Each structure stands twice: as C-alpha cells, then as structure tokens.
Amino acid sequence: NAGVTQTPKFQVLKTGQSMTLQCAQDMNHNSMYWYRQDPGMGLRLIYYSASEGTTDKGEVPNGYNVSRLNKREFSLRLESAAPSQTSVYFCASNVRDGDLEQYFGPGTRLTVT
Amino acid sequence: GQSLEQPSEVTAVEGAIVQINCTYQTSGFYGLSWYQQHDGGAPTFLSYNALDGLEETGRFSSFLSRSDSYGYLLLQELQMKDSASYFCAVSPDSNYQLIWGAGTKLIIKP
Numbered sequence: 001n002a003g004v005t006q007t008p009k010f011q012v013l014k015t016g017q018s019m020t021l022q023c024a025q026d027m028n029h030n031s032m033y034w035y036r037q038d039p040g041m042g043l044r045l046i047y048y049s050a051s052e053g054t055t056d057k058g059e060v061p062n063g064y065n066v067s068r069l070n071k072r073e074f075s076l077r078l079e080s081a082a083p084s085q086t087s088v089y090f091c092a093s094n095v096r097d098g099d100l101e102q103y104f105g106p107g108t109r110l111t112v113t
Numbered sequence: 114g115q116s117l118e119q120p121s122e123v124t125a126v127e128g129a130i131v132q133i134n135c136t137y138q139t140s141g142f143y144g145l146s147w148y149q150q151h152d153g154g155a156p157t158f159l160s161y162n163a164l165d166g167l168e169e170t171g172r173f174s175s176f177l178s179r180s181d182s183y184g185y186l187l188l189q190e191l192q193m194k195d196s197a198s199y200f201c202a203v204s205p206d207s208n209y210q211l212i213w214g215a216g217t218k219l220i221i222k223p
Contacts, residue, residue: 033210042200042215043156050208058210090155098207100146100161107155 002026006091006105013081013112021076021108023091031097032074033058034066036087037107043090049074050097081112115139117214119201124220125191133186133217135201143204145184146211147175151197159186159199188219196221 004025013019025032030051035043045058049068063085065077074093078085091105117137125131135145146161160170162177162184174187188195198218202211 043213045210045213048210092156096208098143098204098209100144100163100202100204100211101158102148102156102211104155104157 004091004093004103004105006089006108008108009106010109011111013078013110015082015112017081018077018079019081020078021089021091021110022073023075023105024073025091025093025103026072027093027103028071029093029095029103030071031094031099032068033092033102034064034074034076035090035092036060036085037090038087046076046089048097078110081110083112086110086112115203115205115212117201117203117212119199119214119217121215122218122220124222127191127193127221127223129191130187130189131191131219133188133199133201133219135184135186135214137182137184137201137203137212139182139203139205139212141205141209142179142182143207143209145175145177146202146204147173147186148200148202149197150200150216156200191221193221193223195219 033048034046047066052071089108092102119135144163147159148156150156160175177184198216201214
C-alpha cells in the first residue's frame with residue numbers, strides 16, 4: 001500500500017516548456033487535489049476532482065490544466081511554464097470531498113528558469 | 114471571503130507545553146483539522162474536531178469551540194522532533210474542499 005505517489009520528485013524547466021506532473025493513489029479514494037506551496041507559505045488549491053469524471057478550479061488555476069484519468073490517477077499539466085510557477089506541488093486525496101483527513105504525496109519540487 | 118488565522122511562529126522549550134491557535138471565518142462549518150509538516154516534507158494529518166471539546170491523541174490534543182469560531186492544537190512534552198509547521202484547515206461543508214491557514218512554524222529550543 002503505497003498511499004499517494006507523485007512523479008517526478010524534482011524538475012527544472014525553462015520558461016515556455018511544458019510538462020505533466022503525475023499523481024496516483026491506491027486507497028480507493030474518490031477525491032483528489034493539486035496544491036502548490038511557495039516557500040514559507042501555506043497550501044493553495046490549484047484544481048480538484050471531487051469524483052472520477054469531474055474536475056473543478058481551485059484558488060489558483062491559471063496556467064494549469066488537469067486530467068482525472070481514472071479513479072486512481074490525477075495529472076497536472078503546465079502548458080507553458082513561467083518562473084512564477086516555481087513551487088512545490090503536492091497531490092492529495094481523501095475518501096470524499098469535504099472529508100477532514102487528506103493524504104498527501106511527497107511533492108514535486110519544480111524550478112522554472 | 115473565507116479565512117483562517119493562525120500565528121506565523123511560536124517558540125517553546127523542549128519538555129514544555131505549547132498551544133497553537135486557529136480562528137476561522139467561513140460560510141459554514143463541518144469540521145477543523147490539523148496537519149504537521151516538517152521542512153522538506155509533505156503535510157501529514159494529526160487530528161480533527163467536528164464537535165466542541167477536546168480530542169486527545171497521545172501528546173497532541175485539539176480543541177474546538179464552534180460558538181467562538183476557534184480551535185487550538187496543544188502539544189505536550191515537547192520533543193525536538195516536533196519542530197515543524199502546523200496548519201489548521203476547515204471544511205465549510207461536507208461536500209466542500211478544505212480551506213487552509215497559512216501555517217505556524219514551531220521552533221523548539223533545548
């Protein structure tokens with residue numbers, strides 16, 4: 001039981017490049033989330049998927065797209081990376097939206113130069 | 114808007130007790146949860162309160178007063194490994210995403 005896994009762990013991009021961050025959970029959770037965390041700051045919700053087949057914008061969705069590929073997998077895509085997107089990205093999941101306990105992946109540390 | 118407030122930093126001595134407060138203003142209230150995050154790590158769930166009162170889990174306890182829109186995390190017998198950031202998060206509704214506080218950095222001195 002791996003919980004929530006994320007790939008890659010580290011990534012360096014040049015401005016304008018694109019990439020997809022992968023996330024998978026093996027806990028049969030319905031809801032999944034993508035957050036970003038800037039140094040010394042709290043978590044900001046980018047996008048979420050309350051259930052398979054649905055996705056919705058969070059607090060800071062601009063510059064990102066998501067795909068809920070199936071119940072296990074939720075990917076985050078940066079179409080044209082910008083230095084302002086340098087951050088740590090966390091994927092999380094829980095049994096259902098609103099559930100107070102979320103499980104987090106280890107994070108992806110992204111630097112855009 | 115919806116917001117949570119918690120102190121940015123708290124300092125305490127090893128072996129002591131520390132309280133981290135969280136006040137919230139949200140459109141509704143379903144529950145308040147607490148997470149711990151060590152430097153370079155991911156947030157991990159500690160506890161939650163849906164009803165008023167104190168919930169105890171080992172050295173950690175969490176308290177909620179819904180009438181005051183206030184909660185706190187109490188850490189007893191502080192250990193150096195408790196040095197971390199602590200986040201409160203509120204769910205305004207059973208079908209709504211968590212709203213997060215900015216986090217409190219707990220510094221523990223020997």
